[in-house]
Amino acid sequence: MNLTKELIHRIQSVIGAHKAPVPLHVPEFQGRERELLLDCINSGWVSSVGSYVDTFEEEVARLSGCAHGVAVSNGTAALQIALLVSGVLAGDEVLMPALTFVATANATSHLGAVPHFVDSAHDTMGICPASLRAHLEKIAEVKSGVTWNSTTGRRIAAIVPVHVFGCPVNMNALKSVISDWPMAVVEDAAESLGSYYHKNPCGSLGGIAAISFNGNKIITTGGGGAIVTNDLTLAKRAKHLTTTAKLKHKWAFIHDDVGYNYRMPNLNAALGVAQLEQLGDRLKQKQLLFDAYAKAFNGLIGAKLFTAPEGSKTNNWLVTLMLERDKADQRDSLLESLNMANVTTRPIWTLMHKLPMYVGCPRADLTTAIDLEARVLNIPSSAKLGVLQENVA
Amino acid sequence: MNLTKELIHRIQSVIGAHKAPVPLHVPEFQGRERELLLDCINSGWVSSVGSYVDTFEEEVARLSGCAHGVAVSNGTAALQIALLVSGVLAGDEVLMPALTFVATANATSHLGAVPHFVDSAHDTMGICPASLRAHLEKIAEVKSGVTWNSTTGRRIAAIVPVHVFGCPVNMNALKSVISDWPMAVVEDAAESLGSYYHKNPCGSLGGIAAISFNGNKIITTGGGGAIVTNDLTLAKRAKHLTTTAKLKHKWAFIHDDVGYNYRMPNLNAALGVAQLEQLGDRLKQKQLLFDAYAKAFNGLIGAKLFTAPEGSKTNNWLVTLMLERDKADQRDSLLESLNMANVTTRPIWTLMHKLPMYVGCPRADLTTAIDLEARVLNIPSSAKLGVLQENVA
Numbered sequence: 001m002n003l004t005k006e007l008i009h010r011i012q013s014v015i016g017a018h019k020a021p022v023p024l025h026v027p028e029f030q031g032r033e034r035e036l037l038l039d040c041i042n043s044g045w046v047s048s049v050g051s052y053v054d055t056f057e058e059e060v061a062r063l064s065g066c067a068h069g070v071a072v073s074n075g076t077a078a079l080q081i082a083l084l085v086s087g088v089l090a091g092d093e094v095l096m097p098a099l100t101f102v103a104t105a106n107a108t109s110h111l112g113a114v115p116h117f118v119d120s121a122h123d124t125m126g127i128c129p130a131s132l133r134a135h136l137e138k139i140a141e142v143k144s145g146v147t148w149n150s151t152t153g154r155r156i157a158a159i160v161p162v163h164v165f166g167c168p169v170n171m172n173a174l175k176s177v178i179s180d181w182p183m184a185v186v187e188d189a190a191e192s193l194g195s196y197y198h199k200n201p202c203g204s205l206g207g208i209a210a211i212s213f214n215g216n217k218i219i220t221t222g223g224g225g226a227i228v229t230n231d232l233t234l235a236k237r238a239k240h241l242t243t244t245a246k247l248k249h250k251w252a253f254i255h256d257d258v259g260y261n262y263r264m265p266n267l268n269a270a271l272g273v274a275q276l277e278q279l280g281d282r283l284k285q286k287q288l289l290f291d292a293y294a295k296a297f298n299g300l301i302g303a304k305l306f307t308a309p310e311g312s313k314t315n316n317w318l319v320t321l322m323l324e325r326d327k328a329d330q331r332d333s334l335l336e337s338l339n340m341a342n343v344t345t346r347p348i349w350t351l352m353h354k355l356p357m358y359v360g361c362p363r364a365d366l367t368t369a370i371d372l373e374a375r376v377l378n379i380p381s382s383a384k385l386g387v388l389q390e391n392v393a
Numbered sequence: 394m395n396l397t398k399e400l401i402h403r404i405q406s407v408i409g410a411h412k413a414p415v416p417l418h419v420p421e422f423q424g425r426e427r428e429l430l431l432d433c434i435n436s437g438w439v440s441s442v443g444s445y446v447d448t449f450e451e452e453v454a455r456l457s458g459c460a461h462g463v464a465v466s467n468g469t470a471a472l473q474i475a476l477l478v479s480g481v482l483a484g485d486e487v488l489m490p491a492l493t494f495v496a497t498a499n500a501t502s503h504l505g506a507v508p509h510f511v512d513s514a515h516d517t518m519g520i521c522p523a524s525l526r527a528h529l530e531k532i533a534e535v536k537s538g539v540t541w542n543s544t545t546g547r548r549i550a551a552i553v554p555v556h557v558f559g560c561p562v563n564m565n566a567l568k569s570v571i572s573d574w575p576m577a578v579v580e581d582a583a584e585s586l587g588s589y590y591h592k593n594p595c596g597s598l599g600g601i602a603a604i605s606f607n608g609n610k611i612i613t614t615g616g617g618g619a620i621v622t623n624d625l626t627l628a629k630r631a632k633h634l635t636t637t638a639k640l641k642h643k644w645a646f647i648h649d650d651v652g653y654n655y656r657m658p659n660l661n662a663a664l665g666v667a668q669l670e671q672l673g674d675r676l677k678q679k680q681l682l683f684d685a686y687a688k689a690f691n692g693l694i695g696a697k698l699f700t701a702p703e704g705s706k707t708n709n710w711l712v713t714l715m716l717e718r719d720k721a722d723q724r725d726s727l728l729e730s731l732n733m734a735n736v737t738t739r740p741i742w743t744l745m746h747k748l749p750m751y752v753g754c755p756r757a758d759l760t761t762a763i764d765l766e767a768r769v770l771n772i773p774s775s776a777k778l779g780v781l782q783e784n785v786a
Contacts, residue, residue, distance in 0.1 A: 026437055027437060027439060027440075029434045029437070033434050034431055034434055037430045037431070037434070038427055038430070038431075040615075041422045041426050041427055041430070044419055044420060044422070046420060046608055046613060046615040046664065047420075047607060047608020047609070047613060047615055047616060048607065048608060048616055049608075073466050073467070073616070074466070074654045074656075075654070076653070076654035077654070101646070102637055102638075102639075102646070102648045102652070103637070103654060106637070106651055106652060106653070106654070109651045110503075110651075110653070112505065214440060214441065215439055215440020215441060215442075215658070216440070220439060220440060221658075222433075222439040222440055222658030222659065222660035222661065223440060223441055223466070223654075223656060223657070223658035223661075224658075244495055244496070244499070245495075246495075250728075250732065251728050251732065251738070251739050251740060252740065252743060253494070253495070253740070253742040253743050254743050254748070255495045255743075255748055255750075256748070256749055256750070257749075257750055258499055258502045258503075258750045259495065259499055260469070260499070260503070261467045261468070261469035261470070261496060261499070261616075263467075263616060264616070265608070265614075265615030265616035265617075265661065266615065267615035267660065267661065267664065268615065268616075268658065268660065268661070271439065271660065335643075335644050339643065339644065345644070346644050347644060347645065347646075349646040350645060350646050350647050350648075355647070355648055355649070356649055356650075357648075357649070357650055357651045
C-alpha cells in the first residue's frame with residue numbers, strides 16, 4: 001500500500017470515514033457557555049468592564065501558574081504588549097523562530113521592532129538552544145549588560161520562544177544560553193495552554209507570556225488573548241496600556257501614555273470562563289485522541305507521529321505527523337489526497353523569512369526549520385474526536 | 394434657586410429621582426440578541442469567520458450609506474486601518490480636533506504618524522472649517538498636489554472630522570477648505586451611527602469612515618468597530634490587512650504584508666446583527682428623551698441644551714448641556730453635585746494637546762476647543778430613559 005492510502009486508512013481507523021471534511025480543530029461547548037452568555041445580556045454587562053473579565057483573568061493566570069493575568073482582544077495584541085512592557089523599543093531586534101505563525105513577527109513589527117529569525121530543533125519544533133548559542137556567538141556582543149547585534153548595530157532586546165502546537169520549548173537550555181546574552185524572555189504560549197515543561201505550565205517559563213483564545217485553540221473566547229506573568233509591575237503596565245492608559249478619576253478623561261484599545265469584552269470573557277472550566281476535560285479528550293493515533297500509526301513506514309520529549313507534557317493542540325526525509329517530496333500530493341478524502345490536513349507555516357515583508361530581516365542558519373517545513377503535517381485534532389475514543393474504550 | 398439645584402430638579406423631572414446612579418449610557422437588548430448568541434454556540438461558529446460577520450458588514454454599510462463594510466475589533470482599530478489604507482504613512486501628520494476622545498490620536502500614533510490638532514466650532518463641537526482654513530493658510534503649502542506643513546517639513550496626509558456625540562461636522566465647508574489643500578478625509582464616525590448630514594449618513598461623508606460598537610455606543614457588539622466606504626479597493630485592502638494579510642489557498646500559510654489581527658468574532662457580530670435591527674427604535678427613543686430634556690430645560694438660565702445645526706440630524710448619542718460662559722467656573726462643583734445626586738454627569742474630554750504624550754504635537758489656535766472644554770457636560774442619555782417618555786406620553 002502506498003503512503004497516501006496507508007495514511008488515509010490509518011487516520012480513518014481513528015476518526016472514521018466521512019462524507020464531509022473533518023476539520024482540523026473545532027471548539028467544544030459542553031459547559032456553562034449558554035448560561036453565562038445570557039447572563040451578560042440579562043445584566044447588560046457585555047462590554048469592556050465586567051465581572052467575567054476579572055474571573056477570566058484570575059483563572060487564566062492560575063492555569064498558567066502565574067500570579068497575574070490581563071485579558072486582551074487576541075494573541076497578537078497580547079504578544080505586542082508583552083514585548084512592549086518587557087522593554088522592546090522601536091528599532092530593537094527580537095529573536096524568534098522562523099518556524100512560527102505570522103503573528104509572532106507581526107506583533108514585533110507593530111512596535112517598530114525587527115524580527116530576527118533563528119533555527120528550530122527536531123525534538124520540540126521550537127527554538128534550538130544549541131544553534132541559538134552558535135548564532136549568538138557569531139553575531140552578538142554584550143556591552144554593559146545589553147546584548148547587541150554587531151552586524152546590524154541594533155539592540156537585541158528579547159527572545160520569543162514559541163511552543164509549537166503545544167509542545168514546550170527546551171527552556172532550561174534556552175535560558176542557559178540567554179544567561180550569557182541578556183535579553184527579555186517573552187513566551188509565545190498562544191498554542192500551549194495546558195502544556196507543562198518539567199511540571200511548570202507553559203506561560204510561567206519566561207518573564208511574561210502571551211496566550212491565544214482564537215476559535216481554533218483548545219479553549220476559545222471567540223477571539224481573545226491574555227498576558228500572564230508573575231511580575232506585578234509588568235501586569236499593571238500591561239493592563240493600563242491595553243485599556244487606553246486612562247487614569248482613575250471620578251469623571252475626568254486623563255490618559256498618560258499612548259494607549260491601546262485591546263480590551264476583551266465581558267461577553268467574550270464569559271465564554272472564556274465557561275470554557276476554562278472544561279480545560280481538564282479537553283486535555284483528557286485530546287490525550288485519548290493522541291493515544292488512538294499513536295496506536296493506529298504503530299509500525300507505519302514513511303511517517304511518524306511527533307511526540308513531545310521526555311519531561312514535557314503537551315496539550316496535544318494539533319496532532320503532528322512528520323514525514324520521513326525520503327517522503328518529503330510527497331508532501332503536497334499527500335495534502336491534496338488527504339484533503340480530498342475529507343481528512344483535513346495542513347502543512348506547517350511558511351517560514352517567516354520567505355514572506356515578502358520579512359525577507360530582509362536578520363536571520364540565522366535555518367537548516368532544521370527548512371527541513372521541518374518540508375515534512376510536518378497536522379491532521380484532525382478536535383477534542384470531540386477524542387470523545388469518540390472514550391466511547392469506544 | 395441656584396443652578397445646581399435647578400439642573401438636578403429639571404433633569405429629575407425627565408429621568409426621575411433614583412437611589413442609585415443613573416448611568417450616562419447603557420445598552421438595550423430588546424431584540425434577537427439571546428437567540429443569535431445561542432445560535433453561535435449551537436453551530437460552533439463563534440470566532441473570526443461566520444455568517445454573522447458577513448451580515449453585520451452588509452448592514453453596517455447599508456445603514457451608513459456605503460457600499461462596503463469591514464467588521465473589526467473596535468473603533469480604534471477601524472480608524473487606524475482606515476488611515477492606513479487612505480495612504481497615511483509613518484512620519485505623516487494627520488489633522489484632527491483637539492476636542493476628541495483619545496482614540497483618534499492613538500490610532501494615528503499607532504501608525505507612527507503625528508496628530509496635528511485643530512480647533513472646533515461652537516455650532517457642531519466638531520472641526521471648525523473657518524479656523525481650519527486660517528490655520529492652513531498660515532502653515533501649509535501644496536507642492537505637486539501634496540499638502541505639507543511648512544513649519545515641520547512633514548506631509549499632511551489626512552484630516553479626521555469627528556462627529557462629536559453624534560452631531561455631524563460641517564462637512565460641506567470642511568470639504569471646500571480641503572479642496573485647496575488636498576488630503577484624505579477619514580471620518581471618525583465612532584459616535585454617529587444613525588446621524589445624518591443633509592440627508593447623507595455620517596460614515597458616507599468622506600473617503601472612508603470608522604465606527605465604534607463599544608458598550609457605551611447607541612448599538613453595541615460588546616467591543617467592536619467597522620470600517621465603511623464606497624471605495625471597493627480601500628474596503629478590500631482593509632479586509633485583507635485586518636485579517637493577517639493571508640492569501641487564499643487550499644492549505645498554505647502565505648501572508649503578503651504586515652497584517653493585523655483586528656477581526657471581529659462571529660459571536661460579537663451576532664450581537665451586532667441583533668442590535669442593528671433595533672437602530673430605528675433606539676433613534677426614536679433617544680429623540681423622545683432629547684425632546685423631554687428640551688422641554689424641561691425651557692427657560693433655564695445658566696445652561697442650555699446643545700442642539701445640532703439646521704440640516705443635520707443627530708443620533709442624540711449623548712445629551713449635551715452647555716454652561717453659559719459666566720457659569721463655566723461652576724463646572725467642577727456641578728459635576729460633583731449632580732453625580733452625588735445620582736445623575737451621572739461627565740465633562741467633555743481633556744483636550745488632546747494637554748495629555749503628556751501629545752503635548753509636543755503641532756497645533757492650531759484652540760480658542761473654541763478650550764472654551765467648549767470648560768462648558769460642556771453630558772447627562773444621562775440611555776435609550777430606555779426615552780422609553781419612559783413614551784410611556785408617559
